[in-house]
Amino acid sequence: MRHSRGASERARISEWEALVVEAVGTVIEFWRFKRNQGRVWALLYLRGRELTALELQDALALSKGAVSMVTRELEQWGVVARVRSHQDAAWHFRAETDLMKMVGRVIEEREAKLVHGVKADLERAERLARASGDVPPDVLARLHRMKTLATLIDRAVRGFLHTARLDVGGAVGVLSGVTPARRARRGPDSSRSRVSPG
Numbered sequence: 001m002r003h004s005r006g007a008s009e010r011a012r013i014s015e016w017e018a019l020v021v022e023a024v025g026t027v028i029e030f031w032r033f034k035r036n037q038g039r040v041w042a043l044l045y046l047r048g049r050e051l052t053a054l055e056l057q058d059a060l061a062l063s064k065g066a067v068s069m070v071t072r073e074l075e076q077w078g079v080v081a082r083v084r085s086h087q088d089a090a091w092h093f094r095a096e097t098d099l100m101k102m103v104g105r106v107i108e109e110r111e112a113k114l115v116h117g118v119k120a121d122l123e124r125a126e127r128l129a130r131a132s133g134d135v136p137p138d139v140l141a142r143l144h145r146m147k148t149l150a151t152l153i154d155r156a157v158r159g160f161l162h163t164a165r166l167d168v169g170g171a172v173g174v175l176s177g178v179t180p181a182r183r184a185r186r187g188p189d190s191s192r193s194r195v196s197p198g
Contacts, residue, residue: 013059017046021060036062036070041079041095050083050092078105104161112157119150 013021021042028038039060044051051059053067062070071093074080079096096102126147129135135143 013043017043020046034070034073036060036066037074040067040070040093041074044080044093044095045097050085050094052090052092054090056093077109078102107157107161112154112161115150115154115157119147119154122147122150 021039024042025035025038028041029035040056040062043056043059053064053071056062056067056071057064060067071080071082074093075082079102081094081096082091083094085092122143126140126143129140129143
């Protein structure tokens with residue numbers, strides 16, 4: 001009986017928490033990720049503490065397999081960390097709170113990699129077309145323009161990543177609770193938000 005009561009307590013999620021969790025899930029799904037990835041991260045961030053896989057299962061009505069898959073994917077993206085607890089042998093999970101670190105990593109791993117790959121393919125295509133000797137000049141010119149566009153987009157994405165990390169001002173510490181005034185008091189390195197293992 002004690003076990004079922006504990007499971008019930010773990011499963012309790014308030015109406016406002018459910019609204020936030022589902023809202024984040026919707027946004028994440030719109031960005032072509034899995035809805036449950038957003039739901040799991042949002043709950044971990046909102047609770048502000050490490051949760052076990054079982055607590056995530058109960059709170060979000062997910063299967064053991066779904067939680068295992070989602071947490072593994074979130075770990076790969078670097079937005080969730082797996083830690084050991086001193087209280088028990090179970091793995092616990094905590095949310096990454098450095099917003100720009102998360103956004104930057106996702107863009108680097110997905111959009112930047114895609115754009116860079118397209119640029120490389122177009123560069124190779126142009127070399128092959130020129131080497132063949134039978135591609136009309138107007139076609140070569142159009143291919144060159146396509147390659148130039150891909151190069152510009154590649155630079156733009158990388159430039160965005162660079163400036164986003166440097167020029168976000170007060171946005172960097174929003175999720176970790178570091179305000180611009182607190183960051184100024186803590187010194188120049190305070191923009192690097194870190195979460196201690198607990």
